[in-house]
Amino acid sequence: MPTETFEFQVEARQLLQMMIHSIYSNKDVFLRELVSNASDALDKLRLEALRDDSLHADVSDLHIEIEVDKQARTLTVRDNGIGMSHDEVVQLIGTIANSGTAKFLKELKEAENASAAEGLIGQFGVGFYSSFMVADEVTLLTRRAGESQGTRWASTGEGTYTIETVEDAPQGTAVTLRLKPEDTEDRLYDYTSPWKIKELVKRYSDFITWPIRMAAEPPAPSADADGEASAAEEQAPREPETLNSMKALWARSRDEVTDDEYHELYKHISHDWNNPLEVIRLQAEGTFEYQALLFIPAHAPQDLFMQGYQRGIQLYVKRVFIMDDCEALMPPYLRFVKGVVDAQDLSLNVSREILQQDRQIQLMHRRLAKKVLSTVKDMMSANPERYATLWAEFGRVLKEGLLSDFDNRDAILGISSFATTHSAPTEDGKEQPTTLRQYVERMKDGQEHIFYLTGESRQAIENSPHMEAFRAKGIEVLLLTDPVDEVWVDAVPEFDGKQFRSVAKGEVDLGTEEEKKEAETERGKQQEEYAGLLSWMSQQLSETVKEVRLSSRLTVSPACIVSDAHDVTPALANMYRAMGQPIPETKRILELNPTHALVSGLNRAHTERAAGAEQTGLAEAAELIYGMALLAEGGELSDPSRFVKLMAERLERTL
Numbered sequence: 001m002p003t004e005t006f007e008f009q010v011e012a013r014q015l016l017q018m019m020i021h022s023i024y025s026n027k028d029v030f031l032r033e034l035v036s037n038a039s040d041a042l043d044k045l046r047l048e049a050l051r052d053d054s055l056h057a058d059v060s061d062l063h064i065e066i067e068v069d070k071q072a073r074t075l076t077v078r079d080n081g082i083g084m085s086h087d088e089v090v091q092l093i094g095t096i097a098n099s100g101t102a103k104f105l106k107e108l109k110e111a112e113n114a115s116a117a118e119g120l121i122g123q124f125g126v127g128f129y130s131s132f133m134v135a136d137e138v139t140l141l142t143r144r145a146g147e148s149q150g151t152r153w154a155s156t157g158e159g160t161y162t163i164e165t166v167e168d169a170p171q172g173t174a175v176t177l178r179l180k181p182e183d184t185e186d187r188l189y190d191y192t193s194p195w196k197i198k199e200l201v202k203r204y205s206d207f208i209t210w211p212i213r214m215a216a217e218p219p220a221p222s223a224d225a226d227g228e229a230s231a232a233e234e235q236a237p238r239e240p241e242t243l244n245s246m247k248a249l250w251a252r253s254r255d256e257v258t259d260d261e262y263h264e265l266y267k268h269i270s271h272d273w274n275n276p277l278e279v280i281r282l283q284a285e286g287t288f289e290y291q292a293l294l295f296i297p298a299h300a301p302q303d304l305f306m307q308g309y310q311r312g313i314q315l316y317v318k319r320v321f322i323m324d325d326c327e328a329l330m331p332p333y334l335r336f337v338k339g340v341v342d343a344q345d346l347s348l349n350v351s352r353e354i355l356q357q358d359r360q361i362q363l364m365h366r367r368l369a370k371k372v373l374s375t376v377k378d379m380m381s382a383n384p385e386r387y388a389t390l391w392a393e394f395g396r397v398l399k400e401g402l403l404s405d406f407d408n409r410d411a412i413l414g415i416s417s418f419a420t421t422h423s424a425p426t427e428d429g430k431e432q433p434t435t436l437r438q439y440v441e442r443m444k445d446g447q448e449h450i451f452y453l454t455g456e457s458r459q460a461i462e463n464s465p466h467m468e469a470f471r472a473k474g475i476e477v478l479l480l481t482d483p484v485d486e487v488w489v490d491a492v493p494e495f496d497g498k499q500f501r502s503v504a505k506g507e508v509d510l511g512t513e514e515e516k517k518e519a520e521t522e523r524g525k526q527q528e529e530y531a532g533l534l535s536w537m538s539q540q541l542s543e544t545v546k547e548v549r550l551s552s553r554l555t556v557s558p559a560c561i562v563s564d565a566h567d568v569t570p571a572l573a574n575m576y577r578a579m580g581q582p583i584p585e586t587k588r589i590l591e592l593n594p595t596h597a598l599v600s601g602l603n604r605a606h607t608e609r610a611a612g613a614e615q616t617g618l619a620e621a622a623e624l625i626y627g628m629a630l631l632a633e634g635g636e637l638s639d640p641s642r643f644v645k646l647m648a649e650r651l652e653r654t655l
């Protein structure tokens with residue numbers, strides 16, 4: 001079959017350009033990526049062979065082999081794993097399926113400096129393409145297990161690649177790099193040096209469960225005049241040598257493993273190039289024995305909230321890799337946790353369906369979730385900065401657990417923190433959130449509830465009229481801006497015996513007993529004074545609101561709209577509607593501020609004209625007040641043009 005030439009998909013081309021122009025300074029990591037892919041391919045083959053008897057594949061000596069050729073300046077990483085079919089090569093190597101890629105590339109282009117770019121690429125990882133940091137040509141020869149023909153893929157990374165069918169390819173994949181010239185200033189080392197390779201395998205891939213062997217180097221031609229090729233330290237080993245210890249880190253005791261080793265395992269599992277934020281170890285002894293090594297990443301991945309996001313827990317059974325993305329082991333709200341769980345007493349043939357129903361697995365799931373939550377709790381006191389990073393990255397997803405994990409609800413509330421009126425954001429815009437415990441400790445005398453308000457942003461919430469009395473009285477309010485906040489506040493009754501209460505719902509009743517008594521007397525008088533206006537307005541606006549009443553939450557604004565204590569808020573109703581759940585319209589309550597000149601003026605005008613005189617102007621004023629209250633809380637008018645027309649007419653009269 002002739003050689004075909006294909007073009008890289010646009011994103012792939014852009015990414016390759018960045019690799020060629022080396023935006024990432026630590027070029028050594030290309031080897032980690034190739035070994036990691038090879039190891040995955042071996043895992044896949046072992047599993048497939050186990051499940052499919054008809055797969056004619058040799059699984060007797062699964063391994064990874066690294067071969068260097070000093071003369072040709074090439075490095076080959078070879079595995080006898082699952083391999084790729086012709087179509088898989090085109091699909092997996094020529095395109096980038098990751099949905100976050102376009103966004104990532106955009107951010108990368110906008111990154112202000114090299115270290116910002118490194119940070120980004122570290123979060124994303126680019127796998128196979130990282131070869132182009134050290135090579136000016138990459139060739140991949142592969143044959144899928146069970147297929148007879150192989151495929152050769154080659155590219156210089158410049159926009160196109162070639163593909164040809166090969167008859168006698170061995171099963172598995174060999175990636176050969178034609179190395180760029182050594183340039184130590186640019187941290188581009190001599191990757192034909194067996195010593196360098198050994199060092200890199202030890203550093204990045206020691207824990208890989210398959211042997212990584214260094215092939216014997218082809219015999220060097222006789223030494224040149226300078227005798228360089230025979231320099232003692234560069235003598236190649238004659239026999240294949242296994243470079244990694246293959247020890248499963250999770251099975252070793254804590255003091256035997258360095259942090260660096262844990263970090264490299266994390267990078268292998270997660271495809272993240274950064275170190276994790278936290279390493280969690282768990283050893284369960286007894287009737288159902290297992291070991292877990294879990295990692296909390298330092299950054300939330302781009303696709304954490306997308307459908308189909310894969311959970312990062314790998315299941316092993318007695319050191320044998322069984323599956324990625326083992327959803328039975330971690331609840332959805334902890335889907336950002338990566339790691340390995342190795343169980344001793346499961347069958348190698350265990351399926352996802354069986355796992356979902358297995359009681360032992362359910363117990364393991366509960367124990368792992370609890371362990372992650374307790375680790376976060378400890379982190380809060382032992383390392384508040386680390387906790388702050390964790391919360392900023394994963395708080396949104398953790399809060400989903402308040403709705404789904406009743407057993408751990410209190411634990412999740414205990415590790416949650418929220419933006420608050422108590423502390424403004426720092427100069428660089430970072431929130432300084434508070435825990436509920438801290439909130440409760442600061443509660444004023446006579447304050448019974450934990451007050452919050454939901455909204456689009458801190459600014460929108462702070463400007464809402466609902467906040468006025470709370471601000472005036474110095475009562476702290478939690479500012480909840482995540483979509484999930486709308487939902488959990490309705491579902492979670494209390495923290496530490498204190499109920500959650502929206503400042504935009506129900507009646508407010510603030511202050512000490514004495515203040516409350518005083519306010520009541522004052523309110524009695526106002527009620528009498530305004531009774532006529534309130535009942536007239538209630539009737540006038542009956543299509544839109546269920547009641548018009550006097551407010552005790554306003555100090556500056558003339559009016560605001562509130563919901564009844566148990567009503568669904570408009571934002572939540574909109575969310576349900578967006579998910580296709582019909583929610584009937586609920587009328588809300590219009591509250592008037594009797595101390596505002598507009599409201600007292602309206603009352604006066606209403607009393608004067610009550611004797612049956614023309615009421616149209618007043619009716620329009622009532623409508624405008626309602627519209628203003630709606631706008632002030634960030635709501636949308638049902639008929640903006642009518643609102644503008646009425647407003648313009650009134651403005652005109654003032655000129």
Ligand SMILES: Nc1ncnc2c1ncn2[C@@H]1O[C@H](COP(=O)(O)OP(=O)(O)OP(=O)(O)O)[C@@H](O)[C@H]1O
Nearest residue numbers: 037038041083084092093125126127128129173271
């Ligand atoms: N040695 C190999 N054997 C079999 N398949 C491979 C091999 N190397 C790569 N692949 C296939 O190509 C895909 C793309 O590899 P690549 O390294 O670019 O990305 P990845 O490993 O999926 O993720 P990441 O970019 O985070 O490393 C892999 O998911 C795998 O399916």
